[in-house]
Amino acid sequence: MSNFKIKFTESLSYNLLKAVMITYMVFTVILTAIQMMTVYKSTKNDVRVEIENISNAFSSSLGKALYEFDNDQLENLMEGMLRLPLIDRVEVFDTIKKEVLDKGLNKESGIELFKVSVPIYNLNLENKKEKIGELNAFVDEVKIFNRIYLSFLLAFLMALIKTLILGGLIYLSLKKFLTRPLQSFGEEALSTKLDSLNKTSIAERFFKRQKNELWHFENVLNEMKGKLGLSHMKLQSYARKLEKKIEERNKNINTMINHLEQGFFTFGDSGIIDSGASKFSLEIFGVKKVEGKNIKDLFSLGGISVDFTEKWVGNVFKGKIPFKDIVSLGPKKMEIWGKTINLDFKPIYKDEDELTLQKVVCIASDVTEKKQVDEKVEKEKEYAFMILSVFDSPMTFIDLFNHFESVVQNIIKNPLVMEIDQLYRIFHTYKAQFSRFHLSEISESVHHLEEILGKLRVMESENTKEILEKDEMYNSLYSEKSFLIENIYNTFKVFKDENRNIFIFANSMLNKNEAGKDVYKAQNEIKKIYYDIESQFILTPVHESFGKLPAIASELAKEQDKDLDFIIEKTDLKINESQYAGFFDNLIHLIRNCVDHGIESKEKRKMLKKKEKGEIKVSFEKHSRLYFKCTISDDGRGIDPFLIQEKAKSIKKYSRENLLNMTEQELLQIIFEPGFSTKMEADHVSGRGVGMDVIKTNVLELDGDVKISSKLGNGTSFEFKLPILK
Structure with missing residues (x-):
């Protein structure tokens, strides 16, 4: 009190x-x-x-x-x-x-x-x-x-003297007839309990039966006490009923959560896990208690860096980056106690405007069985592709293995028989050939070796032999190179021993007798069965892979007070989306640029006599048996090639003379340069020069291509040529 x-x-x-x-x-x-x-x-x-x-x-x-x-x-x-x-x-x-x-x-x-x-x-x-x-x-x-x-x-x-006497008399009168009564009212108000609201009689104590202002105030206070007491009784009754409902609801929610076989818990900006975590969280993380733990310590059990988790949580609650974007940069998966755990995060905001983050919900799902099934399907799919590739080119397959075995044996026996540059070119060729026959385990090992050889090439081109002999890094990489070559050869031998039947089939394909015809017939049957399985369980229409982009574009347009229609044309063309994961994830950068740089505000579009709603359109076209074309276009302001020309002057690889001699189409392709942006200031939407170069890198890694065309005032179009990956 x-x-x-x-x-x-x-x-x-x-x-x-x-x-x-x-x-x-x-x-x-x-x-x-x-x-x-x-x-x-x-x-x-x-x-x-x-x-x-x-x-x-x-x-x-x-x-x-x-x-x-x-x-x-x-x-x-x-x-x-x-x-x-x-x-x-x-x-x-x-x-x-x-x-x-x-x-x-x-x-x-x-x-x-x-x-x-x-x-x-x-x-x-x-x-x-x-x-x-x-x-x-x-x-x-x-x-x-x-x-x-x-x-x-x-x-x-x-x-x-008269002033002091008068002042004293006035003060005593005020204290007796004003201050003390008001103080008594205050003390009684503070000591009043809602369970016992007694009638106040202070005015009568000080002024007897005078009906002055304090007497009227006391009557109003007593009347208010009566109403407050009645309201308190009703509120208590309502609170008891509400507590029962909340208790029942919490029991139902907890029961439902505990039967979902998923780990649920919440944490705040400190990273400490709140009470109320689901029981399955204990089983999924293999601990006795998760409440009160810091998520950086919990995630570290699955090999996720403590520093990484701590920095990510800090950035999540700073609110400078939209939640949906910062989540994509956080931990997604962890391996713990032989299990694979998927991690998903949902926001809880303090207000309806979704500006201030209060808590984050973590949903942990055990996807071990799904991962094993996926890996098995992927291996079987790869094996089927390998068989089909061998049927298509049996001679090439046999020659590849014979040649690889002979060359690698020679390298192992005589390590100095080839220079690093020669080794790099040979294994680069082998990697492409093994990839052609879908031998991923061998091709990935060769890829790792190729990276080491690439580093050695650079060091040899920049230093003399005498310097390299004393360089610890060079000697370490050189030793690792020898180890990897032997390891690749062992993997190669294991595959050859375990898959002798494939080599028998390959040799039989070379014979032009009736048995060969039967093999060709079997090949066609296998192809037919595989394509049926693939079309029903693995492949999805390509337009479905763009499903998350409209929501992202709509949310950004709303932030910038723009109206937008996002159109995705449907197509029968099917792909294996998992093969394009990086590409579809990075398209977010392109869509953000379309909305932020391309689509104008409502007022600007009215002034330009355009439709009030901007438009982003995604369309598809089969380019050939192996490739398809995807076009993403907007009807916004377009790209000014002369602005690109001006901005590109800061890029060392482009001289002033080169820029002046470029066509408008050539200038437009500069936007794919790393770090390039025409925006004056960066914000959380765009302008940092990160994104377009990543998209092009993804496309090139897929053995595809991308081109951009734009007309100032009418819009911009990105044309992707992509392989049909299955």
Whole structure:
């Protein structure tokens, strides 16, 4: 419960008192000042009268001396006046001679003087008064102030005493009749419990039966207490019912989750797994408890780097990259205790706008059996392709194995018989030939060897023999090269021993007798059965592989306040999507560029008299028996080749002269260069120069090709030539 003590300077009594007293003191000061001014003027008048009486006493003597031009007498009379305590300076003005005699304080001394003038008269021959001069007497202003000093001090003290007494009385009254009642109301409100809402009677305690403002306030408070008590009873009843429903619902959800045979748990920005994880999580990860663990430690059991998981979780909760994109960069699969676990993540947001991430749900699925089935199907499929390839080219197959065995045996016996460059070219050729016959295990081993040979080639081209002999890296790679060659040969021998029947079939294919005809007939039957299985269980229509792109384009268009139609034409052409995985994943970059760079805003499209909705279209066409064509086009602003020309000046491989001689079509192909972008500033959508070069690399790895065409103001089109992989 809160403490109801209030600082004095923050209390209601203090603030009301301060307002009243400031007003009172202002008026008191003004009135006191007016009173002092009045007293000061009155004192000045008294001084004036005194000086005039003194001057009148000396007037006749001064008139006679002035009339007779008796300067000695004048000076004696003036000195006599100065001996009086009130007068500090005397001046006598002779109206006949126009002269002034003065004695006493100098005017230029800086002392403020109060002046009183009295005329000097003398009787003429006709016995009439005649003004012959003027007497000016001066008094120091300080003497006048000293006369009223005590009165002023007494008035100030009286005003101060009255102010303090009045302030004290007002404060005590406010504290008794305002502060204490309000404090009592506050304390009672804080101590009130919803289970026992008693009637308040504070106003009666302080004011008896007076029906003042606090009495009315108390009545309103008591009425509110009654309504609050009733609402509290209803709310308690509703809460009990709701708790039962939530409890039942949680039981049902937990039961359902625990029977799904998937691991479910949530974690926050710290990476700590929350309580409520499904029971199957324990079985799937092979641990006794997952709650309270950090997911970086849990995932490390499956070989996923702790640093990688920690950095990924940090970036997920920073929110700078859309969740759907950051998830694609996170852990997807792990191998643990002989099981293969798929990892999927779903967001839980704090608000409806989906701006602030609160939690992440991890869904772990055991796909070990599925993986084993897939691997078995893939092996059987590869074996079937190998058989068909051998049937198509039996002589080439037999020659390849005979030649490979002879050459590799010679290399193993005589390691220095061939230079590194020669070895690289030979094994590069072998890799292509083994791949042709779908011998993936051997071709992958040869590919690994090819990478090592490639590094050795580069080192030999950049260094002398003497330097290489001392280079530890070179010697290590050279030793690994020898080991890999022997390992490839052993793999080759195992395959040859385990598949002798294939070589028997290959040799029989070379005979042109009836048995050979039977083999050809068997070949056709195998092809027919395989293609039936392939079309029903392995291959899917190519347009289905583009299914996730419309949602990505739509979401980005919504962020940029653009309208968009995404059209995917249907086709009967079928492919094995798993063979193109990298390509379809990286098409996200292209679609983002189409929306961000290509499609204009609604206002811009209206101004250009285009349809308000932009359009991205994906179409397909069979190019030949082995290839098909896929075209992705938009009706946006198009690409300015001259802007590409300007941006490409920063790329070293393009000289200014080369760029000037390029056609518009050639300039457009520059966008596939690594790191190239025409956007001024990068954001979370595009502009980093990453994506288009990756797409082209994927296409080339698939033994395909890509071309771009664009017309400024009308749109851009990407044409992919891809192999029909099955």
